[in-house]
Amino acid sequence: MIYKVLYQASKDEVPVREQTETLYLEASDVRDVRKKLADKPYNVEFIQPLTGKFLDYEKKSAEFKLEKI
Incomplete structure (x- = not known):
């Protein structure tokens, strides 16, 4: 299954909606992602x-x- 992941590039900074990035990943379930x-x-x-x-x-x-991760 393919998953769309919305994320911030750094865990150290406060999340800002305008800096949200997207990646697509194939995995068996959310836990695998x-x-x-x-x-x-x-x-x-x-x-x-x-x-x-x-x-x-x-x-x-x-x-x-x-x-491909």
Whole structure:
């Protein structure tokens, strides 16, 4: 399954909505996503599973790039 992860690039700074970044990751479940990102300095805000029409919509975005972690 593909997940959309919204995160801040640094755990040390206060989260600011305008600085939220997005990455797309393939994993078996949300726990697996968190495990894959554990060694990154990210402050994860939200993890959203993408399926069906939601996934099709995100794939049309120029920012859609499946990360390999």
